[in-house]
Amino acid sequence: MTRIVAISAGLSDPSSTRMLADRLTESVRRQFGDASVELVTLRELAHDITDATLTGFAAPRLQDVIDKVVAADGLIVVAPIYKASFPGLFKSFIDVLEADALIGKPVLLAATGGTARHSLAIDHSLRPLFAYLQALVVPTGVFASSHDWGTDGANALGQRIDRAAGELVSLLKGAGTGRARDEEFDLFSDTFLSASSPPRNP
Numbered sequence: 001m002t003r004i005v006a007i008s009a010g011l012s013d014p015s016s017t018r019m020l021a022d023r024l025t026e027s028v029r030r031q032f033g034d035a036s037v038e039l040v041t042l043r044e045l046a047h048d049i050t051d052a053t054l055t056g057f058a059a060p061r062l063q064d065v066i067d068k069v070v071a072a073d074g075l076i077v078v079a080p081i082y083k084a085s086f087p088g089l090f091k092s093f094i095d096v097l098e099a100d101a102l103i104g105k106p107v108l109l110a111a112t113g114g115t116a117r118h119s120l121a122i123d124h125s126l127r128p129l130f131a132y133l134q135a136l137v138v139p140t141g142v143f144a145s146s147h148d149w150g151t152d153g154a155n156a157l158g159q160r161i162d163r164a165a166g167e168l169v170s171l172l173k174g175a176g177t178g179r180a181r182d183e184e185f186d187l188f189s190d191t192f193l194s195a196s197s198p199p200r201n202p
Contacts, residue, residue, distance in 0.1 A: 002035040002172055004028060005069050006076035009042045009090035016112045020144050021078040023158075024110060027165035028076065032172070037076075040065050042093055049089060052096045066097060074106040074172050075135075081113040081121040094129065102135040106171040108164050110142040119143040138167035 006025045010017030018041065025037045042049065048062035058066060069075065079086040109126045111118070122141035130137050142164045148157040 002032065002073045003068075003071065004032075004035055004037045004074045004076065004168075004172075005072040006037060006039045007042065007069070007078065007093075008039060009077075009079040009087060009093070010112070011043055011080065011087060011089065013043065015043075015080075016144065016146075016149065017078050017080045019149075020110055020112055020142065020161075021076065023161050024076050024078065024108065024142065024165055027161050028108075028168060031162070031166055031169045035172075038068065040068070042089055045093070046089055049092050049096060053092050058096060062096070066101075069097065070101050072105070074108070074168055075102075076108045076110070076168070077126070077130075078110040078112070079126065081111050081118040081125075084118065084121060085125045086111070086121070094133075099133075102130065102133040105135050106168055107135040107137050108142075108168040109137055110144070110164070112144050114146055116143075116145045116147065119145070136171060138164055138171060140164040140167055 004025075006021050008015070008018045008021040010021075021039060025039060029035060029037055045062055045065060048059045052058045052062055079090045107130055109122050109130065111122050111126060113119070113121065122143055127137055127141065140160065140163050142157075142160045144157055
């Protein structure tokens with residue numbers, strides 16, 4: 001069975017980021033038909049992520065999530081946008097992953113923000129990060145502002161959710177979507193990516 005992990009990086013509870021993650025997972029489940037979709041909330045792992053960043057060692061609960069992300073066939077990533085970028089908790093989680101963890105992995109990117117002024121953050125903040133990690137990012141990113149949850153914006157948001165989810169499903173079902181890590185993770189990529197990894201014992 002295809003395994004998909006959805007990552008919600010929302011800091012609040014309740015959270016519009018979690019709401020968007022739920023909507024995206026529902027759409028993927030509906031369109032895929034036979035997939036296991038598990039939601040991970042980074043807020044619940046905040047202390048473990050901080051400890052792993054400082055010590056280089058992941059607590060069992062965090063390691064379990066890391067293992068699920070690495071083993072997943074695809075990811076749904078939803079982050080809130082503050083001051084034109086994603087929060088440090090999300091970046092810290094990405095930093096504790098191995099440099100080659102997301103190579104060739106299909107990823108759907110989404111974000112939430114208070115106003116539509118943050119709508120380009122997916123393309124100028126999230127997308128470059130995942131391109132650097134050599135993930136396969138679907139063309140459509142989903143941004144939801146406060147307006148999109150109201151009556152006027154709900155229909156357009158639903159259409160964006162279904163379009164992005166459909167692109168992820170197509171990528172997962174299509175040929176050649178397997179991870180390109182093993183033989184194709186060449187020396188240049190290994191050197192280039194490892195150079196950016198935070199030192200564990202500085």
